[in-house]
């Protein structure tokens with residue numbers, strides 16, 4: 001598995017099939033983020049190199065030169081099948097290799113998450129009914145996804161220091177970790193500072209982190225029916241805090257309690273996919289009026305949009 005964080009212009013040039021002097025010129029012109037060693041040698045972070053390849057849709061003449069496993073075949077769907085298969089088999093190396101190749105090829109990250117990554121986990125969803133091995137397969141596949149998504153997260157550029165903050169989690173009693181990690185990567189890619197608080201977060205600590213961190217956007221992922229029922233019973237301190245701080249709350253997941261779309265609440269916006277979150281987070285980031293339409297279309301069941309939405313939120 002590839003490890004070195006930095007690439008020499010020579011290695012990067014070999015991977016791209018261009019001359020070393022071209023890469024050095026691009027670095028000096030600032031086209032590729034680069035730095036200098038104490039000895040004055042140029043070095044390019046692997047993440048910056050990956051972003052450059054992705055942004056310019058550059059073909060790799062020799063992927064192995066930078067430790068990327070060449071992709072086998074290019075038929076449509078081949079990559080999705082490879083990802084699904086890697087998730088189901090708990091094959092971390094292959095999952096990371098194919099996910100990295102899809103990222104370099106410029107594939108939409110949210111589409112990858114809603115598609116092959118989620119499908120891979122959905123397809124093992126019933127194994128637990130057939131015995132204890134089903135549970136360890138679910139654990140293994142979940143860990144593979146967590147590792148792979150964390151590697152992909154490391155390719156993203158750091159958001160601006162003054163970028164708005166988005167935090168999120170799965171509520172108390174909900175052990176599911178993948179969807180919340182996906183959401184954090186999607187908002188980070190949309191230019192937010194992201195803070196994933198993971199699974200099973202008690203509502204009291206959610207309220208306290210809202211008080212201290214004052215996020216502009218907050219995501220909730222509901223997968224466990226029992227945890228959703230518990231959230232419905234205990235939600236009022238959270239809703240009071242969200243109203244007080246004018247936090248924009250988005251929620252999704254198979255167990256999202258529809259009741260949240262009725263009554264006072266705090267203006268939950270139900271988004272059914274990571275693609276929807278991507279569009280929502282990008283529009284809210286720039287506070288365009290069209291966000292209203294986008295959200296209303298996506299969550300026609302949601303409560304009328306509050307003033308927050310028109311960019312009066314805090315922590316911007």
Ligand code: B12
Pocket residue numbers: 113114115117118121122124125126128135138139142173174175176177178179180182183199219220221222223224225226250251252253254255271272273274276277
């Ligand atoms: C992995 C897994 C586990 C793992 C979880 C590991 C972990 N820590 O994450 C473990 C082994 C712990 C587990 C345990 C159990 N599980 Co389980 N599990 C799954 C499985 C296979 C995948 C879940 C997952 O991560 N999916 C990947 C995510 C990304 O996909 P997704 O949830 O569909 O999310 C997509 C959208 O909904 C949306 N989305 C989701 N959240 C959000 C949030 C926002 C803000 C947005 C915008 C979008 C969004 O975007 C995502 C990408 O498209 C599902 C099968 C399934 N169909 O999902 C069963 C499943 C959820 N489990 C199930 C069951 C029954 C159980 C057990 C009771 C089994 C048992 N007897 O042990 C226990 C209960 C645990 C508990 N305390 O609740 C049932 C239903 C659960 C329920 N009714 O509450 C399912 C549906 C399987 C089935 N078909 O029966 N499970």
